[in-house]
Amino acid sequence: DTGVSQDPRHKITKRGQNVTFRCDPISEHNRLYWYRQTLGQGPEFLTYFQNEAQLEKSRLLSDRFSAERPKGSFSTLEIQRTEQGDSAMYLCASSSFGASTEAFFGQGTRLTVV
């Protein structure tokens, strides 16, 4: 399977705990994105990496959120001190360089904070 993969697919955590999600993009893609999708809404942009550099962050990304992409390959998204409002689907996408290239999405990690 050469698509975007995300792990875990589902995560239930207690409020206040830290969680970390992993995304493995398509290997030749140098762009990687994180989006968040809540029920009844479209995905919202969180952050963007070009290779290992995090070049853009949304204002949605509070200080409790941090993302990394060491060596420009896989990426991790960590949420510290989770809150109930963090419950959502977290989607990772990757694309190759260029203006009209589509982003390929993973199946997402569904986070439930109880």
Add this chain to the structure above:
Amino acid sequence: AQKITQTQPGMFVQEKEAVTLDCTYDTSDQSYGLFWYKQPSSGEMIFLIYQGSYDEQNATEGRYSLNFQKARKSANLVISASQLGDSAMYFCALQYSGAGSYQLTFGKGTKLSVIP
């Protein structure tokens, strides 16, 4: 600011019929892209079709076509010969290239149900 509006929360279509899903957008950029994605219940976003702002012809991909009306800022998706497997959420998205990230701004989506 970039904005996508999808005014149809849900649509029904008879199998083998055509259906149009509406999308209007707002941007001050001259150069932009419009995408349609399908999201089945499994959660993965599946790319369907792309239209660039400077493309003179409407995009087509198999049973999918995009009715692009630049002056009206609309980019409606037309699905011909609907199949049961087309039942899913459909999202229109605007690609913003100004900051170099090419991030996507999505609408709220339209839930399409295909009736046998």
